[in-house]
Amino acid sequence: MFKLKNLYFMVLILTILSLVGGELIFAATLDTNSIGDSWIQISGGLKQISVGSFGVWGVNSSDNIYFRNGLSATVPMGTGWQQVPGGLKHVSVGDYGVWGVNTSDNIYFRNGVSAENPIGTGWTQIAGGLKQICVGDYGVWGVNSSDNIYFRNGVCAENPMGTGWTQVPGGLKQISVNDLGVFGVNSNDQIFFRTGVTKLNPMGTSWQQIPGGLKYISNGEYGVWGVNANDGIFFRNGASKLNPAGNEWVLVPGGLKQISVGEYGVWGVNSLDNIYFRNGIVE
Numbered sequence: 001m002f003k004l005k006n007l008y009f010m011v012l013i014l015t016i017l018s019l020v021g022g023e024l025i026f027a028a029t030l031d032t033n034s035i036g037d038s039w040i041q042i043s044g045g046l047k048q049i050s051v052g053s054f055g056v057w058g059v060n061s062s063d064n065i066y067f068r069n070g071l072s073a074t075v076p077m078g079t080g081w082q083q084v085p086g087g088l089k090h091v092s093v094g095d096y097g098v099w100g101v102n103t104s105d106n107i108y109f110r111n112g113v114s115a116e117n118p119i120g121t122g123w124t125q126i127a128g129g130l131k132q133i134c135v136g137d138y139g140v141w142g143v144n145s146s147d148n149i150y151f152r153n154g155v156c157a158e159n160p161m162g163t164g165w166t167q168v169p170g171g172l173k174q175i176s177v178n179d180l181g182v183f184g185v186n187s188n189d190q191i192f193f194r195t196g197v198t199k200l201n202p203m204g205t206s207w208q209q210i211p212g213g214l215k216y217i218s219n220g221e222y223g224v225w226g227v228n229a230n231d232g233i234f235f236r237n238g239a240s241k242l243n244p245a246g247n248e249w250v251l252v253p254g255g256l257k258q259i260s261v262g263e264y265g266v267w268g269v270n271s272l273d274n275i276y277f278r279n280g281i282v283e
Contacts, residue, residue, distance in 0.1 A: 037280035045273040051262030052093035094135035105129040136178035147171040180244040189213040220261035231255040
């Protein structure tokens with residue numbers, strides 16, 4: 001595991017007008033190190049990608065599962081894709097391992113994943129049904145076909161599969177859990193942040209709406225990122241541990257249908273299933 005570091009730090013004062021879900025947003029001050037400088041295309045084709053503590057994983061249009069080999073501090077984009085047995089429509093990697101769901105909304109946990117064996121040994125089915133799942137600093141969360149939200153009880157280092165699901169009030173079509181907390185978007189592309197989430201109270205207390213409109217959102221140690229209905233890419237300026245909801249959205253050049261933020265940087269896929277890595281980000 002590594003962090004993308006650099007020896008210099010530059011802050012530019014920018015005035016940026018961007019459009020998020022029909023709303024004009026003004027960003028007065030932006031640390032350009034936070035958003036990087038370019039997208040680099042990675043060989044291969046994926047419909048969905050996930051970045052986390054145990055590397056970069058993804059699934060393609062045939063629901064084949066892939067793991068990115070060769071990630072390191074000196075080779076942040078890795079060296080190649082290795083197919084992992086199984087079939088998933090969505091995969092998530094984070095502090096509590098690798099999870100995924102298939103076309104029947106069955107839930108799976110990858111056994112044996114470790115630094116020494118990053119692709120693990122096999123899949124174990126977990127009771128329940130979810131269309132999308134996310135694992136991160138604050139546990140395992142997911143949403144089902146009715147947009148009901150669920151939190152996995154009992155997840156810990158000693159028992160990463162947990163003990164059962166608890167429904168959380170609200171309705172979301174997609175959810176993200178990682179360094180900065182729990183975020184999600186609903187069927188109207190409205191954006192929400194879960195207040196009160198802590199290690200002692202991992203389900204939090206309520207949902208706070210964030211201005212803007214996104215179809216997919218992701219958060220991690222490199223901030224909060226999202227994409228809208230037009231595949232526009234946005235970065236949440238001012239988001240931090242002290243202010244996880246941030247201040248405003250900033251438009252980032254490019255076009256992606258899905259994005260993921262994690263320990264190995266910011267990755268995404270576009271409408272053609274091309275894969276991209278965001279270059280130049282400094283934490």
